[in-house]
Amino acid sequence: MQMKQLFTMQLHLQLQLCLLLIGYVVAQPHIIFILADDLGFNDVGFRGSAQIPTPNIDALAYSGLILNRYYVNPICTPSRSALMTGKYPIHTGMQHTVLYAAEPRGLPLDLKILPQYLNDLGYTSHIAGKWHLGHWQRVYTPLYRGFSSHVGYWSGHHDYNDHTAVEHGYWGLDMRNGTEVAYDLHGQYSTDVITQHSLNVISKHNATKGPLFLYVAHAAVHSGNPYNPLPVKDDAVRRLDTIQHYKRRKYAALVTAMDESVGKIVEQLRKSRMLETSIIVFSTDNGGPAEGFNSNFASNYPLRGVKNTLWEGGVRGAALLWSPQLTKRPRTAEQTMHIVDWLPTLVEAAGGEAALAKLGTAKLDGISLWQALLKNETSPRKSVLHNIDDIWGSAALSVGDWKLVKGTNYNGSWDGWYGPAGMRNPHDYDWQSVAKSATGQAMQQLKMLPKTADMIRLREAANVICKDANPKDAPHIACNPLSEPCLFNVREDPCEQRNQAKQHPKVLELLLKELQLLNATAVPPANKPDDPRADPRLWNHTWTNFGDYIETNDCI
Numbered sequence: 001m002q003m004k005q006l007f008t009m010q011l012h013l014q015l016q017l018c019l020l021l022i023g024y025v026v027a028q029p030h031i032i033f034i035l036a037d038d039l040g041f042n043d044v045g046f047r048g049s050a051q052i053p054t055p056n057i058d059a060l061a062y063s064g065l066i067l068n069r070y071y072v073n074p075i076c077t078p079s080r081s082a083l084m085t086g087k088y089p090i091h092t093g094m095q096h097t098v099l100y101a102a103e104p105r106g107l108p109l110d111l112k113i114l115p116q117y118l119n120d121l122g123y124t125s126h127i128a129g130k131w132h133l134g135h136w137q138r139v140y141t142p143l144y145r146g147f148s149s150h151v152g153y154w155s156g157h158h159d160y161n162d163h164t165a166v167e168h169g170y171w172g173l174d175m176r177n178g179t180e181v182a183y184d185l186h187g188q189y190s191t192d193v194i195t196q197h198s199l200n201v202i203s204k205h206n207a208t209k210g211p212l213f214l215y216v217a218h219a220a221v222h223s224g225n226p227y228n229p230l231p232v233k234d235d236a237v238r239r240l241d242t243i244q245h246y247k248r249r250k251y252a253a254l255v256t257a258m259d260e261s262v263g264k265i266v267e268q269l270r271k272s273r274m275l276e277t278s279i280i281v282f283s284t285d286n287g288g289p290a291e292g293f294n295s296n297f298a299s300n301y302p303l304r305g306v307k308n309t310l311w312e313g314g315v316r317g318a319a320l321l322w323s324p325q326l327t328k329r330p331r332t333a334e335q336t337m338h339i340v341d342w343l344p345t346l347v348e349a350a351g352g353e354a355a356l357a358k359l360g361t362a363k364l365d366g367i368s369l370w371q372a373l374l375k376n377e378t379s380p381r382k383s384v385l386h387n388i389d390d391i392w393g394s395a396a397l398s399v400g401d402w403k404l405v406k407g408t409n410y411n412g413s414w415d416g417w418y419g420p421a422g423m424r425n426p427h428d429y430d431w432q433s434v435a436k437s438a439t440g441q442a443m444q445q446l447k448m449l450p451k452t453a454d455m456i457r458l459r460e461a462a463n464v465i466c467k468d469a470n471p472k473d474a475p476h477i478a479c480n481p482l483s484e485p486c487l488f489n490v491r492e493d494p495c496e497q498r499n500q501a502k503q504h505p506k507v508l509e510l511l512l513k514e515l516q517l518l519n520a521t522a523v524p525p526a527n528k529p530d531d532p533r534a535d536p537r538l539w540n541h542t543w544t545n546f547g548d549y550i551e552t553n554d555c556i
């Protein structure tokens with residue numbers, strides 16, 4: 001062979017190797033975002049309670065990052081709007097309560113949302129499950145906002161078997177395949193339907209055509225309709241007979257079904273050879289409804305409050321981030337993060353600095369934590385606005401370790417500590433079940449599942465320890481946010497037992513000022529009264545895009 005030929009061949013090989021390496025380095029990750037609905041802080045094993053077995057979710061947590069300083073908004077629509085837009089709900093008009101199914105409103109159409117940003121970077125986006133950001137006109141629904149497919153529902157909740165939603169005296173079917181009413185899915189358990197669509201999307205995804213963004217927005221573990229608030233499968237309940245409280249046991253069965261779904265999704269990613277190049281997020285949308293709140297039985301214990309309160313139990317969320325790309329894993333990540341941060345964080349993970357820089361013009365409240373989480377560096381987020389709701393007269397803000405709580409919802413009647421502590425001893429926890437679960441097996445194949453001793457250490461690090469032993473009866477420095485703002489140091493006092501407002505008036509003043517500055521930037525809440533034209537009786541007993549069928553000059 002000629003010298004020259006040899007040389008060019010070598011060059012060619014080198015070039016190929018280079019391209020291969022570049023290909024590897026810049027490969028865009030698949031993004032699987034699993035959002036639980038109303039999951040309590042204390043209802044996953046990795047957060048310290050062994051009452052409800054969640055081995056699949058836990059295996060992901062122990063192989064990646066347990067997000068230990070992670071905040072969400074206190075209720076569905078605000079939280080989901082923050083996730084999708086990267087903006088605080090006070091900046092999109094979504095700050096007050098949920099979007100009711102008969103309201104003629106939706107997440108404003110001029111807002112670009114997460115799947116649209118990712119699609120610009122070459123992704124194909126799909127959603128399985130709950131939307132809850134508007135459907136009164138078709139243009140507000142997922143297929144018009146960046147998602148290529150949607151099997152799921154548009155409103156805030158539905159029955160897991162008949163898929164109807166009862167709300168404000170209305171009753172109608174709420175299950176869709178794309179824009180079509182999915183009459184044929186009647187009787188199929190929602191968690192299974194959502195899982196099955198997720199598996200279909202993954203198995204049909206052609207990765208050579210670009211990466212996947214899959215948003216799995218579970219119905220679980222939100223309560224269903226009043227006639228059957230906790231729709232569970234009998235066999236799932238039977239396996240949980242160590243839980244004495246029957247309704248708590250049924251709630252637990254909602255959780256375990258969701259845990260199995262996580263296992264199936266991870267397993268399908270592995271089969272489709274997509275797992276190694278995936279980022280998986282598992283997060284709740286808000287704190288758990290406990291002790292009958294919303295007819296449900298979550299636990300945020302020992303955190304204070306419930307869903308739709310601004311106490312830590314309403315806003316400090318159970319969440320994890322998993323990806324083989326993360327360094328210094330596994331660990332409990334101490335970086336302060338808010339749900340609003342996922343948009344820039346995932347955009348940076350998907351498109352690097354250039355993509356992140358482009359976001360600059362969008363005036364987001366979210367900050368990318370990608371580098372901080374990837375490399376365990378200091379979080380760029382210094383403060384978190386939990387919400388401002390002037391209709392209910394409540395607001396809360398954290399700056400550093402300090403948290404201000406001003407006003408409260410429900411006239412103070414959900415300001416205590418709720419839900420069982422669960423079993424917190426490491427001996428009560430079935431460590432073998434983690435390794436045996438579908439996720440655990442996949443993690444072992446990737447050599448990412450740590451030794452039991454390390455999992456024990458992680459779980460201990462994620463355990464919330466109160467300043468005073470038992471918040472339900474321990475002495476604490478009283479706080480009545482209805483009469484005066486309260487101040488807590490949530491790092492030292494995560495259970496919000498000691499109001500420091502009197503001891504630290506300067507800190508209080510600083511936070512009140514900061515709150516005022518943020519409040520000055522708020523837009524009015526966009527809530528609207530129910531529109532009688534939404535009544536499902538007018539639409540073959542379905543919830544539909546009633547606004548598409550009425551004269552435009554006739555509407556609001």
Ligand SMILES: *[C@@H]1O[C@H](CO)[C@@H](O)[C@H](O)[C@H]1NC(C)=O
Binds near residue numbers: 151177178182197
């Ligand atoms: C949804 O519709 C698509 C296309 O019409 C079909 O292939 C798919 O099987 C349907 N999915 C469900 C869950 O019914």
Ligand SMILES: *[C@@H]1O[C@H](CO)[C@@H](O)[C@H](O)[C@H]1NC(C)=O
Binds near residue numbers: 207209
């Ligand atoms: C995936 O996409 C590539 C590129 O467009 C194409 O060549 C290939 O046939 C596709 N694979 C399948 C299984 O559809």
Ligand SMILES: *[C@@H]1O[C@H](CO)[C@@H](O)[C@H](O)[C@H]1NC(C)=O
Binds near residue numbers: 328331377
């Ligand atoms: C992450 O960073 C924190 C703060 O610097 C440090 O204490 C911790 O040990 C680091 N964790 C790992 C796994 O490197």
Ligand SMILES: *[C@@H]1O[C@H](CO)[C@@H](O)[C@H](O)[C@H]1NC(C)=O
Binds near residue numbers: 411
């Ligand atoms: C709010 O709570 C206070 C004190 O518990 C009570 O006196 C008052 O009647 C309550 N107001 C409403 C509207 O329920």
Ligand SMILES: *[C@@H]1O[C@H](CO)[C@@H](O)[C@H](O)[C@H]1NC(C)=O
Binds near residue numbers: 388390394515
């Ligand atoms: C925010 O500003 C509005 C309008 O100026 C005011 O009515 C409201 O009380 C303020 N809210 C808070 C929490 O300061």
Ligand SMILES: *[C@@H]1O[C@H](CO)[C@@H](O)[C@H](O)[C@H]1NC(C)=O
Binds near residue numbers: 183540
């Ligand atoms: C009305 O709903 C029933 C199921 O409740 C369904 O079988 C029927 O096809 C629907 N009719 C129309 C016109 O969509």
